[in-house]
Amino acid sequence: LALARADAAGPPAGVLAGQARFLLAALGEAPAPDRAPAAYVRDLFDQFAPRFEAELTGRLDYRSPALLAALLERAGVAKARRLAVLDVGCGTGLSGAALAPFARRLEGLDLSPRMLAEARRRGLYDALHEADLLDWLPRQAPRFDLVAAADVLNYLGDLAPALAAIAGALAPGGLAAFSLEAGEDAPFALHGALRYRHDPAHVAALAAAAGLSEVAREAAALRTEGGAPVAGALLLLRRD
Ligand SMILES: C[S@@+](CC[C@H](N)C(=O)[O-])C[C@H]1O[C@@H](n2cnc3c(N)ncnc32)[C@H](O)[C@@H]1O
Structure with missing residues (x-):
């Protein structure tokens, strides 16, 4: 009340x-609400920004960007700098560094200004946008060849709007590549670390309904947390 x-x-x-x-x-x-409140995510990452990279790549053994890049290569996507790439939830640009070899043009999107300031310092991105992905993506023409999200969709519960928006921003035949924290509760569960887990099979079905066909789905350990691996899934989808 x-x-x-x-x-x-x-x-x-x-x-x-x-x-x-x-x-x-x-x-x-x-x-569980449909998503983490945007103000919570922004404040969390604004505070985390100065130590994000040292913590993630050091103590937390963060691997999602490298795993997504390897998944793309295994699917036959060449590191030939040919694609218009959007890095959704780009953070400080760890994911952008892994995506850059695929990109003719690399754009980043994030709702945390301090994460974006770190990304800007990297000098990797052709454009950076400060916005919530659920506001920004639906306003885009279908202009990207690859939309990637490394460790971002775990801040959303209901993925249907995000998947529809990603599909809408992809050119026909374009690819979506993202990581999920994996769980068995469908459609999603919020866990004590204040992030969502998703059932990968359920997400693949939601994606198919949004016009994104499955190219690959793999289990992976995304990073370490509290001394234990974080169980995840990597999905690669193609816009029909
Ligand atoms: C764990 S970090 C990952 C950053 C980067 N992708 C990487 O691999 O290093 C998650 C990022 O997603 C951003 N994020 C989460 N929810 C978002 C949303 N709804 N719209 C835009 N950015 C979001 C956060 O601000 C944060 O920078």
């Missing part, structure tokens, strides 16, 4: 109510 009153009051109380509801859901005390 208190959260509903805060919602009705509008910002900033409504924003905080959304975050409180998200936290309660991660603790199993409320139904």
Whole structure:
């Protein structure tokens, strides 16, 4: 009741109510919302930005960008700098570095300005956009040959809108490549680390409904957390 009153009051109380509801859901005390609140994700990564790369590539043995690049190569996509590539949730650009060998033009999109500032320093991207992927992608013409998202879709629960938006931004025959944290609960489950797990088979079915056919689906350890591997899945899809 208190959260509903805060919602009705509008910002900033409504924003905080959304975050409180998200936290309660991660603790199993409320139904999981369709997505992590954008303000929560932005603040989290704005704070994390200065130490993100050192932590991820060091202690956390983060591998999603390299795994996605290897998946593309195994599917016959050459590192020939020929594709118009969008790096969704580009963060500081670790994923952009792995995607650059495929890209004639590389664009990045993220909702955290401080992550984007780090990405800009890298000098890899032809364009960087500060926006929520669910707002920005639906406004794009179908102009990308490859849309990639490394460790990003685990901040969304319901992936149907994101998959439809990715499909809409791809040129016919274009590819989508992304990682998921894998779980068996369909359609999704929010876990204690405040991220979502998805059932890869269910996501592949959602993607097919959005006009994205499965090219490859693989299990993979995305990184280490609390000393244990994070079980994930890599999906490669083609726009029909
Ligand atoms: C774990 S980081 C991964 C960054 C990068 N892809 C990499 O592999 O290093 C997740 C990034 O996704 C961004 N992100 C999460 N949800 C987003 C959304 N709805 N729209 C845009 N960016 C989002 C975060 O701000 C963060 O920079």
